[in-house]
Amino acid sequence: MASTISGRRTFFTFLLICTFLSVSTIKVCEAQTKPPTAKGLSYTFYDKSCPKLESIIRKELKKIFKNDVGQAAGLLRLHFHDCFVQGCDGSVLLDGSASGPSEKDAPPNLTLRAEAFKIIEDLRRRLEKSCGRVVSCSDITALAARDAVFLSGGPEYEIPLGRRDGLTFATRNETLANLPAPSSNATTILNSLATKNLDATDVVALSGGHTIGIGHCNSFSDRLFPTQDPVMDKTFGRNLRLTCPTNTTTNTTVLDIRSPNTFDNKYYVDLMNRQGLFNSDQDLYTDKRTRGIVTSFAVNQSLFFDKFVFAMLKMGQLSVLTGKQGEIRANCSVRNADSKSFLTTVVGDMVEQIIQM
Ligand code: HEM
Ligand SMILES: *[C@@H]1O[C@H](CO)[C@@H](O)[C@H](O)[C@H]1NC(C)=O
Ligand SMILES: *[C@@H]1O[C@H](CO)[C@@H](O)[C@H](O)[C@H]1NC(C)=O
Ligand SMILES: *[C@@H]1O[C@H](CO)[C@@H](O)[C@H](O)[C@H]1NC(C)=O
Ligand SMILES: *[C@@H]1O[C@H](CO)[C@@H](O)[C@H](O)[C@H]1NC(C)=O
Ligand SMILES: *[C@@H]1O[C@H](CO)[C@@H](O)[C@H](O)[C@H]1NC(C)=O
Ligand SMILES: *[C@@H]1O[C@H](CO)[C@@H](O)[C@H](O)[C@H]1NC(C)=O
Ligand SMILES: *[C@@H]1O[C@H](CO)[C@@H](O)[C@H](O)[C@H]1NC(C)=O
Secondary structure, eight states: OHHHHHHHHHHHHHHHHHHHHHHHSTTTTSOOOOOOOOTTOBTTTTTTTOTTHHHHHHHHHHHHHHHOTHHHHHHHHHHHHHHHTTSSSSGGGSTTOTTSTTOTTSOGGGOOOHHHHHHHHHHHHHHHHHHOTTSOHHHHHHHHHHHHHHHTTOOOOOOOBOOBBOSOOOOHHHHHHHSOOTTOOHHHHHHHHHTTTOOHHHHHHHHGGGGSOEEEGGGTGGGTSSSOOTTSOHHHHHHHHHHOSSTTOOOEEESOSSSTTSOSSHHHHHHHTTOOSSHHHHHHHHSHHHHHHHHHHHHOHHHHHHHHHHHHHHHTTTTOBOTTSSBOOSBTTBOOOHHHHHHHHHHHHHHHHHHHO
């Protein structure tokens, strides 16, 4: 009770300050805050070397999503997997990476959509035609995720660019260690993401990525078999058992039952109604540390959007390679042959010098 009152007082004080400040300086109170930009990245990185970069990607993805809106979810998840395992270096795209479609024995709960990989490589080819080989696969992945959010109804935002592509991919063990399982509870998720400097608000906001897309039965069958998770809404669970009659079916279902293809805050409304699909989602509403954040996003979509953008900017800059590190791949699924890699670096440097002149 006491904390509620003091919380209200703080909020009220904040409002007063806002009103006062807005007289002289407009926009002071808008959530303009961005996390610090990683060294080597910038919001104008390709302005001279590939001015049409963002419009080419936006236009292509608009076409693709019109045809199959599910691809937006696939691209958003691809960026998440890239960044969480060894940093946003495009390593997830390399043939042989543990979550890639080429990895035959990848755990099904890691499997990313094969089409997402094709879309990224197709964008790379178009960009090379327009600008030469200057844009990294990791930047393309980051921009595709950004556009996936916006084109599904989410917030529009700028992201810093200049990531370089890594030369190696993570081992299967490293991959599994960095991507928490959907059966995880909030404690596990909070601890896991804290190692990446993501706090409770970031965790809840990023989990809101599950406002679009689908999951396979085996990602949540532990909540249905042998008995239904008592936290789960009874009717919701009964319907899930119709879609997943056994714990071995390959069926899928939507992550957000209220608006499965729209990037909005309904995922948090699902959680408040005990209709979250994964334990890692639902436990955010059970755990005292995150419950209030879930509620605040469920009642205020613009608050969710602000916090989501902030957390995505953090996630999108995890352990990035910049400057002369890594390379610009000529094919997103394979690292360049050594000679080519050298050439790319030289060409890259020349481009940078020209920009500076
Ligand atoms: C916090 C820990 C997270 C866990 C445990 C988790 C787990 C999962 C699982 C198990 C799936 C379904 C895979 C399948 O069965 O096919 C999934 C799908 C998805 N995840 Fe997450 N995820 C997490 C965080 C994130 C983040 C941070 C994002 C992006 C911001 C994200 C975006 C997505 C999307 C868009 C899908 C749907 C993919 C599709 O339809 O192809 N997830 N996630
Ligand atoms: C990977 O992890 C498994 C199980 O945790 C372990 O048995 C195996 O030795 C690990 N492999 C490597 C190469 O570290
Ligand atoms: C994926 O599922 C397998 C078993 O189905 C489990 O051993 C593994 O821990 C899960 N991993 C992740 C990251 O979800
Ligand atoms: C969360 O999961 C971890 C690992 O499975 C377990 O040790 C811990 O007791 C769980 N915490 C809660 C509060 O359920
Ligand atoms: C897949 O789900 C549908 C309902 O969504 C259900 O009718 C069907 O029996 C399921 N198929 C299998 C193989 O489980
Ligand atoms: C699937 O369910 C059966 C019967 O309930 C059980 O014996 C088996 O261990 C389960 N398998 C998995 C992967 O959960
Ligand atoms: C919702 O959140 C925004 C911040 O994004 C804030 O400016 C606004 O006052 C909030 N609305 C309500 C009704 O609390
Ligand atoms: C890119 O590499 C993959 C895997 O080695 C190969 O199958 C594909 O044909 C290559 N694409 C191009 C355009 O060279």
